[in-house]
Amino acid sequence: MPVARRWRSVLVSFVILVLVLGAWQAATHSEEAAAVVDPAYAALVGNAAASGGKTPFPGPGEVAAQLWRHLQDPFYDRGPNDKGLGLQLAYSIARVLTGFLCAALVAIPLGFLIGMSRTLYEAFDPFIQVLKPVSPLAWMPLALYTIKDANLSAMFVIFICSIWPMLINTAFGVGSVRQDWLNVARTLEVPRLRTACKVILPAAAPTIMTGMRISIGIAWLVIVAAEMLIGGTGIGYFVWNEWNNLSIANIICAILFIGLIGMALDVLLARAARLVSYRE
Amino acid sequence: MSLFQNPFDAQSRLSCACGRHASQAEHDLAQRRESSEDLQARAVEGAVMRALFPQDALRRAFLKAVGSGTAMAAVSTLFPLAAAKDAFAQGTGALEKKALKVGFIPITCATPIIMAHPMGFYAKQGLDVTVDKAAGWALIRDKALAGEYDAAHMLSPMPLAISMGVGTGSAIPWTMPAVENINGQAITLSIKHKNRRDPKTWKGMKFAVPFDYSMHNYLLRYYLAEHGIDPDTDVQIRAVPPPEMVANMRADNIDGFLAPDPVNQRAVYDGVGFIHTLSKTLWDGHPCCAFAASKGFVTQMPNTYRALLKAIIEATAYAHNPANRKEIAAAIAAPNYLNQPVTVVEQVLTGTFADGLGKVVQEPNRIDFDPMPWQSFAVWILTQMKRWGQVKGEVDYKKIAREVFLATDALRLMKEAGYPVPDAQDKSFTVMGKPFDPSKPDEYLASFKIRRA
Structure with a gap:
């Protein structure tokens, strides 16, 4: 039965895909209008403009062709402003991972500290509550102004947006370790540091991992926007550059890849979370 | 191109409105004959002559009276012309820095900065320049201020704004050694407004300009105001990065x-x-974009600066020649630079273009390239900054113009040699039929009905 259901859902997924592509094709299919201008003029403008229309939204076929072109040569490098899609994705992933790891290095120990002390928790709380809802991109001008390096600024933005979910989840996870377990440790006269490593950390690990998973999702969302602002390299820059060229087909390709990579990152962290999960 | 004209020719006018020869053909012929070294020598001579004769009429009278040979000899005794030319041409020492990063925005205004890369103008000066595409004016400003760029493509009002600390945290001395292009902009309307050609009917429209501190902003405001539309209250003008404009329209x-x-x-x-x-x-011949660098770069790396400027001026001279425009269009349309269809760039540079209403228009001067940073340009820009309330209070027009718009290196050499720096860096011009006198900025400002200051 579960196998049959699995096949059924695959089939439904497929039907949805076909329906979406069909609707897309139908919506973008346009009648070839007769040229209303002289050939000398038509040679100077796009096909659609020559017949008095606007350049249409690309159809699925056009996007597929573009996608195929990217897949054939994803890692070309023709100077600082023209790199392959694969290379651009690699730049973005590197930025996200750097910013994310730095954030983890700060957020997890700090979260531990805050989670273990009620006073510290309440002292930090107002700052966290105010800073957490700030859009990471709002930090961008400030970062550029002070760090004076566009690439580092992008990483800083990733850092600042990934820190909050990890910090809060770590503090929450550490704070809600069952009192019984701590009491047992205390009865056995386990030193504080050892308690932290052997009791609190494993107990809070699933919550911490959830925080990390939320963080990397946000980081991946933010990097595209950040790179559209700073330019240079990365998938966000690619989107911006193709927007500059009004190449919607390329932008759709990029969107597809952004989605796939985002999913891959999420799956990776979900796997890692499963490693540290436990049943009570 | 007035900068490259022979200032010892009694017939030519150094400060005419368009800055061109009697006929275009004659001018182009002369242009092609002259090597770039000659062009530079001309630029130095031109600056000196302008300095000595603030009144162009006086210079012409003088040349007619004594003849150009005598005049050159006489001027040489006053000012070491040969030495100045040499100093400008070869620099005085090794390059302080070879690997440079120059930022640009992907628009045709940046043509000299961009083309100098694929066409080898930087390499010819021994420079290894990376041209880096930036996503917007605010970013290019911030990257330049942060020192990430050694020099950058900017809108000509930007170095003025930065130097005055307008729109930035603090005033940072910035310089503009060369203009990139003159003309080359346009007012484009959405196709649905094709029957609303009279600006008086534009109330309530929404317009975009690339940046608050741009010629585009000042020209659009000027145009609207001349037609009785108050740009602040009757329409909306917002800053939108050029690449996003078409999508928004x-x-x-x-x-x-x-x-x-x-x-x-x-x-x-x-x-x-x-x-x-x-x-x-x-305004025929208005400046638009500029090649800009921090004052620190100019003073701390004079040889590198000179080599870079030389590359830019040579590229500009090459771009000035209409015969080269197709080749340039093909070189800069690539994804690495403008990332546009070649035909689009070609139509802009050659001036044979589709107007969007079914007509093919021939306008060879749609865009042109002229590096001379006339200080009167700066003064005009400052009057408009004040007119629209971007700067408040007293503005020392002349001082700012002189410090930011580096007329030529020759001028700097003159100052060092103890010559008084004259106000002769001025070129008068007409904007929408209204003449502008750079020596009377405040009167000019007061003559507008619609203004914020």
């Missing part, structure tokens, strides 16, 4: 824009808009 977010090319032509290419008027009909 398509989405009906804006009704029109005064933008750099290839944006205007791209709107036509995609059937989204039509070219209402070229900026040259507002």
